[in-house]
Amino acid sequence: MVSMDLMANTLLASGASPAMVHAAEEVGDFTPRVDALCVNVGTLSPEWLPSMKSAAEVAVGAGKPWVLDPVAVAASGFRMSACRDLLGLAPAVVRGNASEIIALASSHSIGGTHKGTDSTHASMDALEAAKTLARANCAIVAVSGAVNLITDGDRVVGAHNGVPMMQKITATGCAVTALIAAFVAVDPSHAFEATASALAVFGLAGELGMETAKGPASLRMNLIDSLHGLDESIVVSRVKIAPVP
Ligand SMILES: Nc1ncnc2c1ncn2[C@@H]1O[C@H](COP(=O)(O)OP(=O)(O)O)[C@@H](O)[C@H]1O
Ligand SMILES: Cc1ncsc1CCOP(=O)(O)O
Ligand SMILES: [Mg+2]
Numbered sequence: 001m002v003s004m005d006l007m008a009n010t011l012l013a014s015g016a017s018p019a020m021v022h023a024a025e026e027v028g029d030f031t032p033r034v035d036a037l038c039v040n041v042g043t044l045s046p047e048w049l050p051s052m053k054s055a056a057e058v059a060v061g062a063g064k065p066w067v068l069d070p071v072a073v074a075a076s077g078f079r080m081s082a083c084r085d086l087l088g089l090a091p092a093v094v095r096g097n098a099s100e101i102i103a104l105a106s107s108h109s110i111g112g113t114h115k116g117t118d119s120t121h122a123s124m125d126a127l128e129a130a131k132t133l134a135r136a137n138c139a140i141v142a143v144s145g146a147v148n149l150i151t152d153g154d155r156v157v158g159a160h161n162g163v164p165m166m167q168k169i170t171a172t173g174c175a176v177t178a179l180i181a182a183f184v185a186v187d188p189s190h191a192f193e194a195t196a197s198a199l200a201v202f203g204l205a206g207e208l209g210m211e212t213a214k215g216p217a218s219l220r221m222n223l224i225d226s227l228h229g230l231d232e233s234i235v236v237s238r239v240k241i242a243p244v245p
Pocket of ligand 3: 172
């Protein structure tokens, strides 16, 4: 509920066509017709979880890629168990911040250094957890942060675009996960490349938006405008994706 507006506007500004659908009664009709599905557990409730699981199953059955955002997975046992169940339903990509990826890989919820939806770790702290998750689930795993890490369990690249102020806007993580789903929809056979590209492009939109932003609220607006205004020459000249040794 927190993220739907920014996610939908991020997708529209990028040329994709979003629809936020929750009712279990709609999954059978709607999900087979999507090009990609994004499941986001941000404001998880027992009523919504069955729709999330059945949408993931329908997407996989229809040969459509789906992307998981394990928002605040360490916040409760309920959330961890939901995310572990969803992880078992063959997501093509999992994108979280470092704390979320570390928690999801270890299955430990509550306590420790984890807090709500924000990360208390740097993305590099989650590199081994991301590789382990990717290998165990045959998925691409992305860890967002100052450096965005993308791995298939073997290869690792870093997408170095973004500005720290993006952390001060709620739902930027959720929005980039939605953008990953849109990029993967274009070519599901290259989910690794699509995930790295989406993270770099979203970060670049943040960099361009920051040039005239006065703070988080104007950056939020500028970020959407910048995404909409991107063209090939600026993407090619400004995107920074490099192998991580
Ligand atoms: N310190 C940072 N420097 C530059 N960009 C950042 C930084 N932290 C986060 N970002 C960017 O903000 C977006 C959201 O990432 P993040 O804050 O890690 O997600 P979440 O909202 O899930 O915690 C990503 O595009 C990421 O690249
Ligand atoms: C604040 C909040 N509470 C539940 S979901 C949510 C949004 C989290 O979005 P993000 O992880 O992208 O910052
Ligand atoms: Mg955030």
